[in-house]
Amino acid sequence: xxxxxxxxxxxxxxxxxxxxxxxxxxxxxxxxxxxxxxxxxxxxxxxxxxxxxxxxxxxxxxxxxxxxxxxxxxxxxxxxxxxxxxxxxxxxxxxxxxxxxxxxxxxxxxxxxxxxxxxxxxxxxxxxxxxxxxxxxxxxxxxxxxxxxxxxxxxxxxxxxxxxxxxxxxxxxxxxxxxxxxxxxxxxxxxxxxxxxxxxxxxxxxxxxxxxxxxxxxxxxxxxxxxxxxxxxxxxxxxxxxxxxxxxxxxxxxxxxxxxxxxxxxxxxxxxxxxxxxxxxxxxxxxxxxxxxxxxxxxxxxxxxxxxx
Numbered sequence: 508x509x510x511x512x513x514x515x516x517x518x519x520x521x522x523x524x525x526x527x528x529x530x531x532x533x534x535x536x537x538x539x540x541x542x543x544x545x546x547x548x549x550x551x552x553x554x555x556x557x558x559x560x561x562x563x564x565x566x567x568x569x570x571x572x573x574x575x576x577x578x579x580x581x582x583x584x585x586x587x588x589x590x591x592x593x594x595x596x597x598x599x600x601x602x603x604x605x606x607x608x609x610x611x612x613x614x615x616x617x618x619x620x621x622x623x624x625x626x627x628x629x630x631x632x633x634x635x636x637x638x639x640x641x642x643x644x645x646x647x648x649x650x651x652x653x654x655x656x657x658x659x660x661x662x663x664x665x666x667x668x669x670x671x672x673x674x675x676x677x678x679x680x681x682x683x684x685x686x687x688x689x690x691x692x693x694x695x696x697x698x699x700x701x702x703x704x705x706x707x708x709x710x711x712x713x714x715x716x717x718x719x720x721x722x723x724x725x726x727x728x729x730x731x732x733x734x735x736x737x738x739x740x741x742x743x744x745x746x747x748x749x750x751x752x753x754x755x756x757x758x759x760x761x762x763x764x765x766x767x768x769x770x771x772x773x774x775x776x777x778x779x780x781x782x783x784x785x786x787x788x789x790x791x792x793x794x795x796x797x798x799x800x801x802x803x804x805x806x807x808x809x810x811x812x813x814x815x816x
Contacts, residue, residue, distance in 0.1 A: 523671060523672075523673060524673055525596065525649050525651070525673050528596055528649075528671065528672070528673065529596050529597055529598070531772070532595075532596060532597035532599065532600055533597050533598055533599045533600075535767060535768070536573070536597060536599035536600050536603065537599075538764060538767055539572065539573065539600075540573050540603065542760060542761075542764040543764050543768075544572060544573055544575055546752060546807070547572070547576070547666055547667050548575060548576045548579075549752060550666055550667070550695045550750065550752065550809055550811070551576030551577070551580075551664075551666045551695075552576060552579070552580070553695075553750065553811065554664045554666055554693040554694075554695060554811065555576075555580045555584065555664065555693075557693055557748075557811065557813050558662045558664060558691045558692070558693040558813060559662070559691065560580065560584070560585075560662045560664065560693075561580075561584040561585065561586065562586070563589065563660075563661035563662040563691075564588070564589050564590070564661055565589065565590045565591075565592075565659055565660045565661050565662075565687075566585070566589070566590070566591045566592070566660060566661065566662045566663075566664065567591075567592045567593075567594065567653075567655075567659075567660045567662070567663050567664070567685060568591070568592070568593050568594065568663075568664040568665065568666070569594045569595075569650045569653070569663070569664070569665045569668065569678075569682075570594070570595060570596070570650055570665050570666065570667070570668030570672075571593035571594060571595050571600070571604060571666075572595065572600055572604075572666075573600055573603040573604065573607070574593055574600075574603060574604035574607045574608065574645070575607070576666070577591065577593050577604075578607045578608065578611060581608075581611060581618065581641060581643055582611060582615075582618075585641050585643075586641075587617060587639055587640060587641060588638070588639055588640070588641075589641055589642065590642040590643070590644070591641070591642070591643045591644070592623075592643075592644045592645075592646060592655070592660075593608070593643070593644070593645050593646070594645075594646045594647070594648050594650075594653060595645075595647060596647065596648070596649050596650070597647070598647060601645055601646070601647040604645040605620075605622060605645045608620040608643050608644075608645055611643065612643070616640075617639075617640050617641060618640060618641045618643060619638065619640045619641065619642050619643070620643050620644070620645075621642065621643070621644050622644075622645065623644050623645065623646040649672070649673070650665065650668060650669075650672050650678040650681065650682075651672060651673065651674050651677040651678050651681055652677075652681065653681055653685060655685060657684050657685070658684075658685070658686065658687045658688070658690075659685055659687070660685050660686055660687060660690055661686075661687055661690050661691070662686075662690065662691050662692075662693070663682045663685060663686055663690065663691070663692045663693070664692075664693045664694075665678070665682070665693075665694050665695075666694075666695050667695055667696065667697065669694055669696050669729065669733065670696045670697060670729050675729065675736065676736060676739075676740060679736055679737060679740040679742075680740050680741075682740075683740050683741045683742065683816055686816040687816070688816055689815055689816060690815065690816045691813065691814070691815055691816075692737070692742060692812075692813070692814050692815075692816070693811070693812070693813050694733065694737075694811070694812045694813075695809055695810065695811050695812075696729060696733065696809070696810050697807065697808070697809060697810075698749070698807075698808030698809060698810055705758075705761075705762075705806070705807070706765075708790060708793060708794075709762060709786065709787075709790050712786045712789050712790050712793070713778070713782070713783070713786040716782050716785055716786050716789070717782055718778040718779070718782040718783065718786060719774070719777070719778065720771060720774045720775065720778075721774045731810070733747075733810065733812045734747055734812060734814075737812060737814045741816065742814035742815065742816060743814065743815055743816075744814060744815045745812065745813070745814040746812070746813045746814070747810065747811070747812050747813075748810075748811045748813075749808060749809065749810055749811070750808075750809045750811060751806050751807065751808055751809065752806065752807045752809060753806050758790075758791055758794045758795075759787065759791050762787060762790060762791075763787070766783075
């Protein structure tokens with residue numbers, strides 16, 4: 508396995524350690540499935556389409572979450588005699604992926620699920636397409652260190668992860684290593700939260716009440732810069748697009764879920780609980796008064812980057 512020895516120079520700040528990220532996503536996995544997963548599924552499906560994954564023989568998705576979007580893709584769009592590998596850092600998330608993929612294989616004799624060894628084991632050789640089936644796998648590993656041999660994949664996908672990994676440049680180097688020549692990468696990341704009225708309003712109210720919140724634990728300043736990172740790590744034919752997700756769930760539930768995520772959790776805990784609760788209630792009152800549902804206040808900007816090796 509080829510490994511670069513150079514240290515990351517694009518982003519010297521570390522958002523989270525790998526161990527901290529695993530701990531968080533293990534703790535947050537059930538809340539994610541119940542309250543947050545549907546937010547990212549439309550963009551995941553866009554990435555499959557924009558990377559032409561349905562025409563690929565081998566596809567890998569990192570930070571695959573609970574696997575709902577990939578299960579939809581596998582069931583309806585992945586072609587026969589192809590392989591799909593879903594990776595995630597979290598034991599709990601991988602367990603959810605495994606259950607979904609196991610269910611898929613039981614529902615169709617054209618889908619074959621194989622449980623891969625965990626990280627730290629020897630490198631993995633994927634199937635040689637002898638069987639006329641869809642070959643699917645789940646693997647626990649970080650985006651920066653994937654135990655699969657070089658140049659195995661036609662398409663690499665990562666939905667909403669580059670802005671929270673420990674080392675974004677190492678993630679892109681690993682993606683480049685895994686892709687075959689001319690292979691395609693598709694990445695999504697959140698745009699700056701200040702562009703969403705939903706995320707802009709709550710910090711203002713919290714600060715008015717004597718609290719504070721920051722983005723110190725995330726790489727949200729990566730918006731607009733990922734194309735240059737892709738170029739530096741060896742990618743070409745880089746294209747960028749902006750999309751928006753409109754979310755019409757209960758505003759208090761969405762806010763409380765957002766405050767549990769790694770982007771907010773540490774700084775929220777530094778505030779007195781009574782100030783946080785007061786701010787949440789005031790936020791909901793302002794929302795119901797000034798932002799009626801038809802104005803779709805809860806819109807979230809997304810940047811998508813597509814490139815080739």
